[in-house]
Amino acid sequence: MIEDLSKKYENGDGIQDINLVVNSGEILTLLGPSGCGKSTLLRSIGGFERVTTGRILIAEKDVTKQPPEKRSTIMVFQGYNLWERMTVFENLEFGLKLRKVSKSERKQRIMEMLTMLGIEAMAAEYPQQLSGGQQQRVAIGRALVLRPEILLLDEPYSALDAKIRVQMREELKKIQRRLQITIIFVTHDQEEAMMLSTRIAVMKKGEIVQVGTPSEIYNDPKDIYVASFIGEMNFVTADTDRVAAFRPEDAHITSAQEAGENTYHGTVQQSTQMGHYSQLMVKLEEQTIVLFAEKDAFENYPEGTDIFFEVKKMQNFIKGVEK
Numbered sequence: 467m468i469e470d471l472s473k474k475y476e477n478g479d480g481i482q483d484i485n486l487v488v489n490s491g492e493i494l495t496l497l498g499p500s501g502c503g504k505s506t507l508l509r510s511i512g513g514f515e516r517v518t519t520g521r522i523l524i525a526e527k528d529v530t531k532q533p534p535e536k537r538s539t540i541m542v543f544q545g546y547n548l549w550e551r552m553t554v555f556e557n558l559e560f561g562l563k564l565r566k567v568s569k570s571e572r573k574q575r576i577m578e579m580l581t582m583l584g585i586e587a588m589a590a591e592y593p594q595q596l597s598g599g600q601q602q603r604v605a606i607g608r609a610l611v612l613r614p615e616i617l618l619l620d621e622p623y624s625a626l627d628a629k630i631r632v633q634m635r636e637e638l639k640k641i642q643r644r645l646q647i648t649i650i651f652v653t654h655d656q657e658e659a660m661m662l663s664t665r666i667a668v669m670k671k672g673e674i675v676q677v678g679t680p681s682e683i684y685n686d687p688k689d690i691y692v693a694s695f696i697g698e699m700n701f702v703t704a705d706t707d708r709v710a711a712f713r714p715e716d717a718h719i720t721s722a723q724e725a726g727e728n729t730y731h732g733t734v735q736q737s738t739q740m741g742h743y744s745q746l747m748v749k750l751e752e753q754t755i756v757l758f759a760e761k762d763a764f765e766n767y768p769e770g771t772d773i774f775f776e777v778k779k780m781q782n783f784i785k786g787v788e789k
């Protein structure tokens with residue numbers, strides 16, 4: 467649990483007014499653009515920052531002033547920081563030795579962990595002999611073998627290519643379920659957050675703006691900032707203090723004859739087949755919006771075509787709160 471936490475660097479940057487309850491056994495993602503304070507919050511939880519105000523409690527114990535090694539958290543940093551001169555086995559063994567775990571138990575725990583991560587055959591190899599994905603597994607294994615209550619991951623997949631990232635996320639979810647561990651995960655990638663999280667905390671300029679399940683955040687964003695950060699959102703009509711918005715999938719193409727109350731009319735500016743669907747960029751009077759349509763729709767609506775579409779679910783936001 468985090469209470470009224472702030473961390474101010476000397477230059478005035480940092481995080482403030484952070485209140486957050488992390489539930490045991492969940493994957494909570496801190497999501498936001500670069501510089502919004504995700505890593506600062508994660509490092510504070512892990513004990514790597516001296517916080518300015520507020521408290522951090524883990525299982526009701528106040529750990530705010532405790533060093534990292536006294537906390538039941540383990541942090542995996544972005545660059546993994548594997549020890550290059552140690553084998554994979556030794557990388558995992560180091561922390562166990564410090565904790566005075568017996569040799570036989572060390573071996574058993576390490577081999578169990580490597581097997582769970584599918585890298586048991588690499589136990590005797592050195593980090594630089596491994597692929598990026600394998601190194602990432604070693605870093606996670608090195609943390610998990612110490613059996614933390616909370617695993618802290620700072621953009622762990624940012625160095626991996628798209629396909630491996632997806633695979634790693636699935637693996638992480640499986641491991642998390644199996645070990646029933648709590649994970650706090652930092653990312654700026656909204657798709658990654660949607661895929662992985664039990665809940666997402668969306669951050670902006672050092673503060674948390676909304677916390678909720680992926681579907682709560684997606685279906686009921688609190689303000690324009692959250693709405694535009696997660697998924698596609700079209701902002702259409704605006705009166706002096708409100709903006710109306712809809713997701714591309716909440717609109718469907720119709721015709722002039724069928725036009726009803728929530729029907730809009732525009733001109734197709736760009737028509738693209740995206741794979742299993744078509745994407746149409748449509749110019750309205752003032753804005754350009756995005757529509758999704760069935761796979762072959764791009765052929766029926768080439769650039770320059772007049773198009774009518776009906777919006778099924780419109781959301782309203784107060785203007786200016788995104789600033």
Ligand SMILES: Nc1ncnc2c1ncn2[C@@H]1O[C@H](COP(=O)(O)OP(=O)(O)OP(=O)(O)O)[C@@H](O)[C@H]1O
Pocket residue numbers: 475476477479480498499500501502503504505506507654
């Ligand atoms: N050690 C530091 N000293 C001074 N300012 C810092 C320090 N670390 C971070 N900051 C500043 O604090 C703010 C939050 O940084 P932080 O790294 O937590 O953001 P982030 O959301 O994790 O972004 P990124 O994904 O780029 O790491 C930024 O404005 C950053 O420049």
